[in-house]
Structures are given as C-alpha cells and as structure tokens.
Amino acid sequence: MRRFRWWWGALALTFVVVLVGFIAFTGSESRPGQPSPRQGPPGTGPLTVVSIGDSTVSGEGAGNYLPTTNGQGGNWCHRSPNAFVEQVKIPDVTARVNLACSGAPSEQIALGEAKQWTEPSQAQQLANLIKDHRIAAVVIAIGANDEPKFSAQVSECFKAWFSPQNPPCSTELRKTWKSKVDAMVPKVTNAVADVKKVLAQAGYVPADYQLVLMSYASPVGPQIPEALRSLNGCPFRTEDLEWMRRDGVSVLSDGIKQASRATSARFLDLSRAGAGREACSSDPANEWFSRLTLQLSDLGQVDRASHALQESFHPNANGHAQIANCLNEFLAARGGNASCLSGADGKLHAAPEVVAR
Numbered sequence: 001m002r003r004f005r006w007w008w009g010a011l012a013l014t015f016v017v018v019l020v021g022f023i024a025f026t027g028s029e030s031r032p033g034q035p036s037p038r039q040g041p042p043g044t045g046p047l048t049v050v051s052i053g054d055s056t057v058s059g060e061g062a063g064n065y066l067p068t069t070n071g072q073g074g075n076w077c078h079r080s081p082n083a084f085v086e087q088v089k090i091p092d093v094t095a096r097v098n099l100a101c102s103g104a105p106s107e108q109i110a111l112g113e114a115k116q117w118t119e120p121s122q123a124q125q126l127a128n129l130i131k132d133h134r135i136a137a138v139v140i141a142i143g144a145n146d147e148p149k150f151s152a153q154v155s156e157c158f159k160a161w162f163s164p165q166n167p168p169c170s171t172e173l174r175k176t177w178k179s180k181v182d183a184m185v186p187k188v189t190n191a192v193a194d195v196k197k198v199l200a201q202a203g204y205v206p207a208d209y210q211l212v213l214m215s216y217a218s219p220v221g222p223q224i225p226e227a228l229r230s231l232n233g234c235p236f237r238t239e240d241l242e243w244m245r246r247d248g249v250s251v252l253s254d255g256i257k258q259a260s261r262a263t264s265a266r267f268l269d270l271s272r273a274g275a276g277r278e279a280c281s282s283d284p285a286n287e288w289f290s291r292l293t294l295q296l297s298d299l300g301q302v303d304r305a306s307h308a309l310q311e312s313f314h315p316n317a318n319g320h321a322q323i324a325n326c327l328n329e330f331l332a333a334r335g336g337n338a339s340c341l342s343g344a345d346g347k348l349h350a351a352p353e354v355v356a357r
Helices: 002-030 122-129 150-162 169-201 238-263 296-300 317-333
Strands: 047-053 095-098 134-141 210-214 266-269 338-342 348-352
Touching (some): 122 169, 150 169, 150 238, 238 266
Parallel strands (some): 047 095, 266 338
Antiparallel strands (some): 338 348
C-alpha cells in the first residue's frame, strides 16, 4: 500500500510539473481572462524598415537623389530611391524609410546635437518616426567616417598614384589602421546603443524588431586593367588596393562586428560582397561600384563644385539591388550573423556565418 501511495504521489507531482511547464511556455494565451500578448511592434502606423548610417546606406553612388538631399539648402545627404532599403521585401512591411546621410559619423547617428549636412541626430529622427510608424527592423552601417576616415584615405591613395616617386599610401596606413579602428568601435557601439534606447523608450522590447549592423565592402579590387588605372577609372596603385582588400576592409569589418556583439545586434558582413564586381573590374554594366565619377555640371557652381566627386567609389544602383537581395534573405532568417557572398547565379546571397568561413 505504501508503494502504491508513492506511485500515485509521483504521478501527481509529474502532472503538476507538466502543467506548470505548459503554462510557462504557452503564456497568457492559456489563461482565460488575461490579455493576449501583442503581435509585433507597439504603436500605430505601417510596419516599417528603417535604414540609418552614412553614404553606404543613403544611396551615394546609386543616382537620382532626392532633390532635398542633393544640395538644396546645404543638404548633401544624397538619399537615392535606388538605395537598398527601398528594395527590402519582407512579410507585412509596407513602409521603408531612409534616414542615412552621406558622410555621417557615429556622433550624428547618436542622440545629441551633432548635425550632418544640416540634418540632426538620426536616432532623434527615428524617435520622431516611431510616433506614426511601427518599426520591424533597423539596418545600420556606420564607422567609416570616424577615426578610419575612409574617404580621406581614398584621397591619400589617389595622391600616392599621382606621385609614384612617393611611397604607397598603405605604407603609413598599415601602421595606424588597427588603432584607428579600435578608436572607432566605442563610438559605433554608443550610436547603436542610442538607437536601442530610443526604441526602448517607445515601449519596444528586443523581440519586437530586428537590429542589424552592417560592415563595408571594398569598392575597388587590385586586378584592374592598366588602361583603367587612370583618371578615367580607378587611379590607385596595385599594392594599395591589395592592402585594402586583404587587410583594410577586413580589420574594419572585425571592429564593426565587435560593436555588434556589444549591442546584441545581428552582424551582416559585406567585406567580400564586391569580389569580382568592384569598380574597374570589368564592363561597367556588370560592376556593383562606381568608378571615379565627376559631375562636370557641378564645377561651374560655387556651392556644388566641392561635391562634384562625392559619388565616386560607392555601391551603384546595381550594387544596391544586390545588397537588398542579401539583406532580404538575412532578415527572413531572423537570427544569427551572415556574410553577403556572390552565388553561382551571380547574385549576392546571405551565407550564414558558419558557412561563410
């Protein structure tokens, strides 16, 4: 009889454990009278994907810029309708908003008073957007305009090509590049943290949205025809381009990945996204990045002349379409990190991190 009572006691205990587990896993839906958990982000308005960052995100190089961001009133953010965010296609998302601005440093993404081409903090712009939009994903690319000052390094490498008697630009860059990237990381981390802060203050929890931090692609590869190693194409030395592809972009990518870990953002690595499709690699129609681009019409206007080369060496419209293809796959996966790599079909795809290695 004692053994019989023990058996029934054990059975009752097992039933209680299973019942508690069922309630824990099914949540309030299994408890009558309790409110059902919300479905998706809080607030009202269309379900939206937002892009935040610098020229890689704004659409610099993709052309057809919105007039209000093409020099009007001093605004040179160069937002393009061809930017990858405008091509994001995920279920239920009906709105796409590009807050990115060409040349933006991390400081202008973060909350604060910093401006870029007349525009205030992108995190603050997001706070305003949340009032009438429901945010499903925020895609960010920043860092290159902090200590690495990527565009300034491109200028130095151009000078090295123009003055062959001087050392390659990579001679000095390799000495300081890692320390520059290390100094960048906390700034990127702080900016992404401010984006998260804005969402949290609006009632969002991490499960409500996807947070993506992207790295950068190398815009020019070392194997370019000599005829294009000129002002008509890509005026850079081979050794400098080799360093940029092998070390420069990969070290920068590692730094951004470090910031993604610190902020619990998903990381999308673009460091190898342009392989074989860089500027000056083949027929311009097959390239995903702009060559040296000069807007001749801007040279005759004082307020535009200094921006005449701004589009050079950025993802072009084809490049943004490919990044969008990779990003769509990445967002659909909803978890983990990935790299954008060219597939057998010639398109850019999101390769899960374990595969990409």
